[in-house]
Every structure is written in structure tokens, then in C-alpha cells.
Amino acid sequence: MTATDTISSDHGDILRGTSCLVLGGGGFIGTHLCRGLTHRGARVHGFGRAPAYRDVLRGIRWTTAEFSDRAALARAIDGSDIIFHVLGGTTPESSNKDPVADLQGCTTAALEMLEICRISNVRKIVFVSSGGTVYGIAKTVPIPETASTEPICAYGISKLAVEKYLHLYRHLHGLDYMVLRIANPFGAYQAPDRRQGVIAAIVHRILQNEPVEIWGDGRVVRDFIYIEDVVSALIEVVGYCGPYRVFNVGSGVGRSILDVVAEIAMVLDKPRLVPIHKPGRVTDVPINILDISLIERETGWKPKTEWRRALAITASWLQSMSKSAL
Amino acid sequence: MTATDTISSDHGDILRGTSCLVLGGGGFIGTHLCRGLTHRGARVHGFGRAPAYRDVLRGIRWTTAEFSDRAALARAIDGSDIIFHVLGGTTPESSNKDPVADLQGCTTAALEMLEICRISNVRKIVFVSSGGTVYGIAKTVPIPETASTEPICAYGISKLAVEKYLHLYRHLHGLDYMVLRIANPFGAYQAPDRRQGVIAAIVHRILQNEPVEIWGDGRVVRDFIYIEDVVSALIEVVGYCGPYRVFNVGSGVGRSILDVVAEIAMVLDKPRLVPIHKPGRVTDVPINILDISLIERETGWKPKTEWRRALAITASWLQSMSKSAL
Numbered sequence: 001m002t003a004t005d006t007i008s009s010d011h012g013d014i015l016r017g018t019s020c021l022v023l024g025g026g027g028f029i030g031t032h033l034c035r036g037l038t039h040r041g042a043r044v045h046g047f048g049r050a051p052a053y054r055d056v057l058r059g060i061r062w063t064t065a066e067f068s069d070r071a072a073l074a075r076a077i078d079g080s081d082i083i084f085h086v087l088g089g090t091t092p093e094s095s096n097k098d099p100v101a102d103l104q105g106c107t108t109a110a111l112e113m114l115e116i117c118r119i120s121n122v123r124k125i126v127f128v129s130s131g132g133t134v135y136g137i138a139k140t141v142p143i144p145e146t147a148s149t150e151p152i153c154a155y156g157i158s159k160l161a162v163e164k165y166l167h168l169y170r171h172l173h174g175l176d177y178m179v180l181r182i183a184n185p186f187g188a189y190q191a192p193d194r195r196q197g198v199i200a201a202i203v204h205r206i207l208q209n210e211p212v213e214i215w216g217d218g219r220v221v222r223d224f225i226y227i228e229d230v231v232s233a234l235i236e237v238v239g240y241c242g243p244y245r246v247f248n249v250g251s252g253v254g255r256s257i258l259d260v261v262a263e264i265a266m267v268l269d270k271p272r273l274v275p276i277h278k279p280g281r282v283t284d285v286p287i288n289i290l291d292i293s294l295i296e297r298e299t300g301w302k303p304k305t306e307w308r309r310a311l312a313i314t315a316s317w318l319q320s321m322s323k324s325a326l
Numbered sequence: 327m328t329a330t331d332t333i334s335s336d337h338g339d340i341l342r343g344t345s346c347l348v349l350g351g352g353g354f355i356g357t358h359l360c361r362g363l364t365h366r367g368a369r370v371h372g373f374g375r376a377p378a379y380r381d382v383l384r385g386i387r388w389t390t391a392e393f394s395d396r397a398a399l400a401r402a403i404d405g406s407d408i409i410f411h412v413l414g415g416t417t418p419e420s421s422n423k424d425p426v427a428d429l430q431g432c433t434t435a436a437l438e439m440l441e442i443c444r445i446s447n448v449r450k451i452v453f454v455s456s457g458g459t460v461y462g463i464a465k466t467v468p469i470p471e472t473a474s475t476e477p478i479c480a481y482g483i484s485k486l487a488v489e490k491y492l493h494l495y496r497h498l499h500g501l502d503y504m505v506l507r508i509a510n511p512f513g514a515y516q517a518p519d520r521r522q523g524v525i526a527a528i529v530h531r532i533l534q535n536e537p538v539e540i541w542g543d544g545r546v547v548r549d550f551i552y553i554e555d556v557v558s559a560l561i562e563v564v565g566y567c568g569p570y571r572v573f574n575v576g577s578g579v580g581r582s583i584l585d586v587v588a589e590i591a592m593v594l595d596k597p598r599l600v601p602i603h604k605p606g607r608v609t610d611v612p613i614n615i616l617d618i619s620l621i622e623r624e625t626g627w628k629p630k631t632e633w634r635r636a637l638a639i640t641a642s643w644l645q646s647m648s649k650s651a652l
Binding site: 096099100103104107108111112114115136146148149150151152153154157160161164165167168171172282283 | 422425426429430433434437438440441462472474475476477478479480483486487490491493494497498608609
């Protein structure tokens with residue numbers, strides 16, 4: 001499947017000619033989203049640090065600036081209809097080393113963005129939150145959107161706080177929004193060396209003939225979702241007018257890290273691979289599987305990409321990157 | 327009833343000789359708490375802006391400093407066993423005018439405090455959160471601690487974020503804490519001119535022969551709790567070792583603003599008082615009554631002060647202040 005296949009659903013007209021600002025457009029999710037939006041006829045403006053894969057975004061209007069650069073942000077927001085906020089910022093692990101910096105870089109900066117949007121003509125903000133961290137240690141799985149939110153990393157708290165401010169600005173100023181709490185996305189353009197995604201990291205190490213290291217006993221369970229399915233959800237909710245503002249976006253299926261390693265080994269034809277176990281991390285929740293029935297019911301969206309096919313596409317992309325780096 | 331009566335329960339020994347730091351000790355709740363702790367044999371250190379009623383805190387160790395003054399805060403925390411964080415900061419209404427400042431002044435500063443506590447010997451932090459704002463517009467009343475939290479003021483978001491960071495620091499660093507989500511406290515030492523409490527404001531205006539103004543139709547319902555009952559809850563949870571970390575603290579009884587005005591008019595012998603209605607405020611939730619069964623069950627605490635008696639004591643204190651100002 002290509003981006004073209006995935007995003008050719010019925011809602012194309014909503015985006016045609018719409019001015020879409022993608023904050024964090026040069027990152028993993030952002031790169032796919034910019035392409036998906038462009039393909040749907042939107043006028044796309046990417047904003048953020050220099051794109052990791054600039055060629056892929058050729059022809060897309062681009063502003064290189066920090067999220068904290070209010071003047072640049074205000075110029076970019078001016079005239080935008082829809083804002084996609086897909087900035088990752090830190091990672092769950094690194095956020096705990098400097099929670100104050102995480103709060104400033106994520107929440108304070110997002111709040112300053114909302115202050116700019118308040119006096120703009122922005123129609124909707126679509127915010128990528130973290131389905132993997134906002135809930136903390138789940139009491140039941142799959143986790144519904146109504147579950148308690150007790151993050152065990154600063155990253156999750158910062159994301160959660162932004163969700164609350166979005167709710168506040170809608171109440172006070174009528175600024176519409178959607179929050180998507182995304183599980184663990186994977187696919188092409190996920191940089192394997194940035195600790196962003198465990199699948200990219202594992203594939204990369206195997207391709208480099210390096211030992212595969214996993215944290216703890218490998219029994220922690222995660223909900224992996226292919227990036228094109230994430231993009232289709234982000235696009236789907238632009239036209240959503242129902243009563244909910246927060247949706248989980250995942251596969252709804254849990255897989256242990258050990259199983260994922262085994263599946264990747266199969267895809268890469270390394271049947272005898274044995275991972276090395278490192279000490280477990282205090283920020284890793286034991287299990288995270290999202291209940292995705294709400295977004296399915298409300299919008300009709302559901303993940304479409306078959307797991308092994310998605311893994312194969314991802315591995316294939318990393319292989320091509322690995323070769324081109326030689 | 328005096329402070330002495332209220333706090334003479336069975337838990338005195340826990341506090342005797344304990345070093346208690348009261349952040350915001352010069353404010354409304356802080357003043358009462360400093361007195362209550364001193365009476366229980368604790369070594370009390372008040373910290374914050376200059377106390378409004380300095381005479382009342384005579385003999386108590388005091389540091390005048392801003393909460394954001396990290397060096398002063400670190401010196402005050404050093405050697406403290408228990409920290410009571412009862413700083414109010416802004417008000418729900420004013421917070422929406424500058425949410426970024428509210429986030430910085432409340433959440434970022436509290437997070438910096440936690441970073442200091444992490445490397446200290448603090449045994450427990452008792453944090454005063456806002457039962458009136460963290461829940462937002464309640465779906466059911468009385469509101470249990472497990473209800474969803476969707477504040478409609480920045481003040482409530484800042485408080486909620488601090489709750490989440492407390493949870494995180496306990497998980498990561500073993501720093502123990504308790505959160506009390508306090509309803510609408512009232513009593514002596516609540517400055518009537520700071521928009522902190524509607525009861526103080528109404529009594530004050532009547533005593534000044536000024537018209538009583540209420541926002542909206544006066545049918546909004548609030549849960550008022552007498553300050554001495556708040557103090558007894560704050561002291562009670564120091565020794566609590568059960569599984570919960572968040573308790574509601576209120577009277578569990580709802581009263582409309584119109585009823586409160588009528589009751590105050592009765593106490594002050596102004597039976598013909600007619601309030602003036604001003605436009606409703608967007609930050610006012612229609613109804614807020616806290617479910618206090620959890621703290622009752624877990625600690626045995628319950629509000630003890632009879633409503634009319636508490637009103638009479640409050641009115642009497644404001645009368646004495648009003649006279650002494652002449």
C-alpha cells in the first residue's frame with residue numbers, strides 16, 4: 001500500500017483548497033501527513049526544524065523555525081484554516097531527565113500557540129497526543145478514552161496538559177479542536193537513531209549487524225500502528241462534527257516486544273536472532289493497548305494495513321536507507 | 327469553635343517535633359494551617375509573600391520570598407519533614423486572562439520545587455488542589471475523585487498538572503504526597519477585597535453598606551467548607567498511609583449563591599437585602615458539590631462545623647476588621 005491508497009477515502013473534498021499548517025511537518029508523522037494532505041488537494045505549509053527527509057517534501061511550502069519562535073509561528077498561523085500539531089519534542093525517557101524543559105518546550109509553547117490562534121481565523125486544531133503515555137499504568141486493557149490519566153513520564157503530563165488547554169480554549173473562545181491519542185506508530189521516515197520507535201531501532205540494528213537490545217524481559221506489550229493508518233485518522237477527524245474531542249488511535253492489538261523482535265527477525269530472514277536484555281526502564285508501563293472503538297463508531301475510521309505487510313514495508317525502507325548510506 | 331477545638335483529634339503525636347514548611351503560609355489557608363500545626367506541637371516554618379495578618383503568626387519562623395525564588399526555596403526545604411503547599415497564586419477568573427503566566431507561576435514553579443524535594447529528605451508533600459475547578463462542568467454531583475477532569479479555567483489546569491507531577495515524582499523518586507481537592511473554603515483571614523471567597527466578599531459589602539453584586543442569576547451551586555475543617559483535613563492526611571493519594575475536601579452540601587446571600591443577610595440582620603445581578607461568568611461551572619465519602623472512609627475525617635455557626639464566626643471576624651479599620 002502507498003500513501004495514495006490509504007488516503008483516498010470519501011472526505012477529500014473537505015481538504016481541497018484548505019490551508020493546512022503542519023507544526024512538526026518535518027518529523028516522522030509530519031512528513032507522512034504533509035504528503036497525505038498535499039495528495040488530498042490541501043495547500044500545505046510545513047513548520048518546524050529542518051525536515052529529516054527534505055526531498056520527500058519537495059514542493060511543499062516550508063518554514064524552518066523553532067516552535068518557541070512566536071513571531072514565526074504567528075506568521076505561519078495567519079491565514080491557516082486547519083492546524084495539525086504533530087510535534088514530538090522530547091521522548092518519554094528523556095523527558096524525565098528535565099521535566100521543566102519538557103513542560104516549557106511542549107506545554108508552554110503550545111499554550112502560546114493557542115493564544116495566537118485565539119485571535120486568528122483557524123477553524124480547527126488537530127493535536128497529536130500520546131496514547132502510549134497519557135494513561136500511565138493501565139488498570140484495564142484495552143484502554144478507553146475515559147480511563148484515568150496518570151502518566152509516569154513528564155512527556156505524558158505535558159501532552160495531557162495541552163489537551164486540557166485545548167478544551168479550555170474551546171470553552172472560552174470557541175476554538176475547535178480534536179485530540180488523537182496515538183499509540184506506537186511505525187513506518188518509513190522514522191529515524192532509527194532517535195529512539196523514537198522500537199521497530200525502527202530493532203530493524204536498524206539488525207541491518208547494521210549490531211546486537212538487538214531490549215529493555216527488561218521483553219514482555220511489555222505495546223499497541224503498534226502503521227503510520228499510514230495514523231495519517232488517515234488525522235485527516236478523517238478534520239471533518240468530524242460529533243460530540244467527542246478525544247479519540248484513541250491504535251491498532252487495538254497488543255504485541256510483546258519479544259514477539260515483535262521475532263517477527264522482524266522473520267521478515268529480515270534472521271531466524272536465529274537472540275536479543276540482549278538490558279535493565280527495565282521505570283518509564284515503561286507493562287501493557288498498553290488502546291480501545292479504538294470510539295473513533296471507529298464515530299467516524300468509520302479503522303486501521304487497514306495488515307501488520308506483517310506494514311513491517312515488511314518499514315523494513316524495506318530502512319534497508320534502502322541503509323544501502324544508500326553506504 | 328476555635329482552632330484549638332478543631333484540631334484536637336488523635337493524630338497529634340505524628341506532628342509533635344516535626345518540621346513543617348508551609349508554602350503560602352501567609353495566605354488565608356496558610357495562616358490557619360500555621361496556627362493549627364503550631365498548636366499541635368510541630369515546628370512550623372512559613373514561606374511566601376509577607377503575611378496579610380502578621381500578628382496572628384507571631385513566633386512562627388518566617389521567610390518572605392517569592393515561590394519562584396529557587397535558592398530561598400531550597401534553603402527552606404532543607405531540613406523540612408513535611409511540606410504543605412497551600413499557595414493560591416491567581417484566581418480562577420484572573421488565570422484565564424494570562425494562562426501562560428498562570429502555568430509558569432503555579433505549575434513550573436511547583437515542578438522546580440519537586441526537583442529540589444527529590445534530593446531532600448522530605449517525607450511527604452501535602453498539596454492543596456482545587457475541588458472547585460479541576461473537574462470543570464460536572465456530569466454528576468456530588469463529584470467523586472474519579473470523575474473526569476476538564477477544567478474551564480487555566481487555574482484548574484495548572485493545579486491538575488501539579489497533581490500529575492506529584493504522581494510522577496512518587497513513581498520515579500519515591501517522594502510521598504497527598505492531594506486535597508478543596509471546595510470553597512471560608513472563614514476568618516480571608517481577605518474580602520481579593521476576590522478569593524464569595525462569602526467574605528458579600529459580608530464585606532454589606533458591612534460597607536455597598537450593594538451586593540452577584541454574577542449571573544445566583545443559581546450556581548457551590549460547596550462551602552469552613553476553614554477549620556479544611557485545616558483538620560490537611561493535618562489528618564499527614565499520617566495517612568492508605569492506597570489513595572487524592573481526596574476531595576468539602577462539606578458535601580450544595581448551596582446556591584442566592585441562598586448564601588439570604589443566609590448572610592439573616593446573620594447580619596439585613597432581611598430586606600436585594601442583590602444586584604451582573605452578567606454570568608464563563609468560568610463559573612453551574613454546580614459543584616464534592617463527594618467526600620472517600621476521605622471520610624479512609625481517614626475518619628469529616629467536616630464538623632455547623633454552617634450557620636461558621637457563617638456567624640466569619641461575619642463576626644469581618645465586623646471586627648471593619649471596625650478596626652475605622
